[in-house]
Amino acid sequence: MARKTMPPNQGKDLDPRKATILEAVVAEHIDTAQPVGSSSVLQNTDIDVSPATVRTEMVSLEREGYLAQPHTSAGRIPTDKGYRYFVDHLETGVLGPAQQMQVREFFSKVRGEVEDVLEQTSSLLSQLTAYTSVVVGSAHTQATVLSAQLVSLDPRHLLLVTVFSDGTVSKHTVVPSVPVSFETCTEASRQMHALLIDTTLQQPVQVPVSNNAVATVVREAVAVLHAKRPTMEGESMYIGGASHVADSYDQVETVRQVLSILEQELLVVSLVQDIIDKGLSVAIGAENGQVPLATSALVVAPVTIDGEKVGAVGLLGPTRMKYKEALAAAESVSREITRHFEGTNT
Amino acid sequence: MARKTMPPNQGKDLDPRKATILEAVVAEHIDTAQPVGSSSVLQNTDIDVSPATVRTEMVSLEREGYLAQPHTSAGRIPTDKGYRYFVDHLETGVLGPAQQMQVREFFSKVRGEVEDVLEQTSSLLSQLTAYTSVVVGSAHTQATVLSAQLVSLDPRHLLLVTVFSDGTVSKHTVVPSVPVSFETCTEASRQMHALLIDTTLQQPVQVPVSNNAVATVVREAVAVLHAKRPTMEGESMYIGGASHVADSYDQVETVRQVLSILEQELLVVSLVQDIIDKGLSVAIGAENGQVPLATSALVVAPVTIDGEKVGAVGLLGPTRMKYKEALAAAESVSREITRHFEGTNT
DNA sequence: CTTTGGCACTCAATTCTACCGAGTGCTAAC
DNA sequence: GTTAGCACTCGGTAGAATTGAGTGCCAAAG
Structure with missing residues (x-):
């Protein structure tokens, strides 16, 4: 034929x-x-x-x-x-002047913690495009510990607060096997700090083997921290403009299914990562590998700082979405967000 | 007539x-x-x-x-x-045996930080009822500072990490007006800690007036903390089962509007609080005070620990929702969540 | 005064028909 | 390879007829 x-x-x-x-x-x-x-x-x-x-x-x-x-x-x-x-075969488009203004304005005003910035960025993206946005912040596998401290809530509950070199902070409740006095906690805190500082969570640490109260607490606290490691490595995700899902599809059932997908954080994160790993910027319909997304497309742009992947921004819409605008918005925001964080770090 | x-x-x-x-x-x-x-x-x-x-x-x-x-x-x-x-005039219903099991099972297994528990609880509630759930965790106005420390990320960026007596942890980036050496930071951290410990954020603190480097940093850090106070007092909110919005209404436009409401965290929190403050457990249609919720109902149950309001759980559905089941679920979960946290604290 | 059977009436929903028209596929001629 | 012409397809719309669930009202009975 x-x-x-x-x-x-x-x-x-x-x-x-x-x-x-x-x-x-x-x-x-x-x-x-x-x-x-x-x-x-x-x-x-x-x-x-x-x-x-x-x-x-x-x-x-x-x-x-x-x-x-x-x-x-x-x-x-x-x-x-x-x-x-x-x-x-789309020639790369550029954001409209009004939108360009909005992006600049946003990044010139936004301040604060990374988490807050990412969340607000996701709002921005969805406002720019009238699509649902996804912002993914990567895990901090390489970050070292800057500070670790144990705080006593009461004798049976301690709080382990860890600060990492990338500016993230984690907290974990430690329930010691025996009640811990305030003084013991303070001393344990000091030892923990010394033990963990400058290590990454990947590195094994030399836990003290001694059987005194302080050493026991330290052992237990370190155990908790390492037990929670897998959870902490998970990426963070922020979704903006979920309501736009409702005007992207005319069948209510599709809306339900797409919303349902968006509720599964892990799934969405891996979806976005997959696309980026394949070197693509758009996944269309079946390319998403999820049946409910058969009539959806996902536009993504990676966020890299110093050549290292630190996250991604994405836009989810129907397969008949405005690709040019969506791509322009995603790329523009990804560019500005990089500049924002690089600016902060220097 | x-x-x-x-x-x-x-x-x-x-x-x-x-x-x-x-x-x-x-x-x-x-x-x-x-x-x-x-x-x-x-x-x-x-x-x-x-x-x-x-x-x-x-x-x-x-x-x-x-x-x-x-x-x-x-x-x-x-x-x-x-x-x-x-x-x-509804006689109070009780959860079905299977669901009762599910709730008990959940609370017997769930562990970890308050935030995580609340988020998972919101998933549970929506699974139990097939409605969208809202879980609100109250602010910690009365909490005192257990620990405050300044960690140096680099000379131009410090991280202020504060631990409160209710187990919450806050972090804020401090950008000092002049670069700060590691030693200065350590000393400032010590002073901050001494200054803030056992205070609430409501209490004014005696900031040092001296002009040396350490005092300046301390002043700036305290300023940041107090500037962010309004944000921190905001309640935290978790939404579960947003996809159920799509099967609660048959008009797509209504779905859009309801989703749009759910995106406004502050609005939803105050909605829930209002209902509880009025001593109600259900708000129907116009009672919600939001036009887009004219065909929606919100079922709530407060979560109190030691007689103090610490949060609430809620379920959002169409006005023709299954009130008995929803009320039973909300009350049951609220009861169990109380027990869970009281159990943890004792 | 309350209840009820009877009855005319209303109106959304359904079905059927006819028909329109946008758009196709095919073919023969250019 | 291109095109004009033409028969054909089929979803969408409009109108008419029909159905039927359900009402409001009334006069008679309890």
């Missing part, structure tokens, strides 16, 4: 006219959510042929898997592959 | 037969989401009269504002007032 005169269709480029038609179909369908017919393609392109010719091309594009027909007598709708081509 | 022989309708009790009818209408409408007619009321009650009589009563109930008619030839639907009566 392969055409004769065509070069073998292994390269990902279509011949120019087909490409134009495909892009027109995708663009219009993103705009109108309706199937696109041959004549409206002509109105929105500069190609000068008859509708019949366009139809022939569309049949061909359908055979190649870029387009689909909801029913016989309707126009064409892009498939995931069609969107993929569209996205891959 | 008032009936003659009726006692003045100022008491909130209806005559028994009307009450039965009203309750039947509400119960069935909650079940079916459909308007309820006179004949189906008869099927679900033990009252033995003709449909005509029921109709007469329903006209009366409509005049009094308990019921409404979507259109002339349809059955009745409860108004907010109708639901209110229904809820006020």
Whole structure:
């Protein structure tokens, strides 16, 4: 069934006219959510042929898997592959001036802890785009301990507070096997600090073997810290504009399923990481690997500081989302957020 | 137009037969989401009269504002007032055995920091009821400082870590006006600790007026802490099962609006607090004071430890939600959560 | 005064039909 | 390869007819 005169269709480029038609179909369908017919393609392109010719091309594009027909007598709708081509051949866009202002304004004013900044950034992103945003902050595997202290809440409950070199702070309740006096706690705190400082959580520490009260407490506290390590390495995630899910899909059931996905922090984080690991910036429909996201697309941009991945920002919308705007927003915010943190650290 | 022989309708009790009818209408409408007619009321009650009589009563109930008619030839639907009566006269239900198990199981296994427990509790609640849950943890206005320390990230960035008597930990970045050496930081940390220990954030502290490097840092750190006080007094909030919003309403627009409300942490917290302050356990429709929640109801149960309010759990659903089950779940969880924390503290 | 059977009436929802029109696929001619 | 022409498909809409659940009212009975 392969055409004769065509070069073998292994390269990902279509011949120019087909490409134009495909892009027109995708663009219009993103705009109108309706199937696109041959004549409206002509109105929105500069190609000068008859509708019949366009139809022939569309049949061909359908055979190649870029387009689909909801029913016989309707126009064409892009498939995931069609969107993929569209996205891959998108000339990079730039944020509108008003939005650019908003981003700059935001980052010039925002202050405070990393966690708060990330959360607010996620709000910003969703406001910019009217899509649901995901901001992922990476784990601090390499961070060393700057300070560790044990605080006595009461004789049976101690609080282990650890400060890391990346500015994160963790707290854990320690329930000692025997009640601990205030003085013992203070001394244990001192020893813990000495023991842990400048180590990472990966490094084993020399716990004292002695059996006195202080050493016991120290042992127990270190045990708690290491037991919680897996949890602490988990990335943090912030979601903004979840309500936009409701206007991205017209079937309530889809809305439910997408919201349900968003509730699973681990899943979303790994989804975003996967895309970045593959070196992509957009995952379309089935590419997400989640059935409920079959009609969704996820646009991501990594956040790197000094060449190291420290997180990512993402936007979740329907497959017919405005990719250009979304990409521009994600990239712009990712750029500014990098600048923000690099600025803070210097 | 008032009936003659009726006692003045100022008491909130209806005559028994009307009450039965009203309750039947509400119960069935909650079940079916459909308007309820006179004949189906008869099927679900033990009252033995003709449909005509029921109709007469329903006209009366409509005049009094308990019921409404979507259109002339349809059955009745409860108004907010109708639901209110229904809820006020609900005999308190009890959780199903399977759910009771689930709650006990959960609280017997759950461990860790307060924040984590609250977050997981909110998941539990939404699983139990298939409604969206809200868990609010109160602010720690009365908590005293157990420990305050300054940690040097680098000469230009210090981290102020404060531990409070209620087990919460706060961190704030301090950007000193001049670079601070490691030694200065250590000394400042010692002074801060001495200065703040056993105070609450409400109490003013005697900041040193001296102009040496250490005193300056201490002053700046204390300033940061007090500047952030309003933020820290804000309650923490956890939302679970947001996806259930999507199956609680059939209009997508309503879903959007409700989700949008849930994104506003402050609003939701004050909503929940208001209800509790009024001594209620349910707020129905307009009672919420938020237009988008006109068709929603919020069931709450306070969490008190030693008679002091420390938080609340809530469930958000449509006005036609299953109040009995929701109330039972909220109260059961609130009871268990109290027991859990009291158990931990003793 | 309350209850009830009877009855006309209302109105959303459903079904059916006809029809329109956007859009297609095919083919024969250019 | 392109195009004009044409038959065809099929979802969407509009109108008419029908259905039926449920009402309001009234006059008679308890």
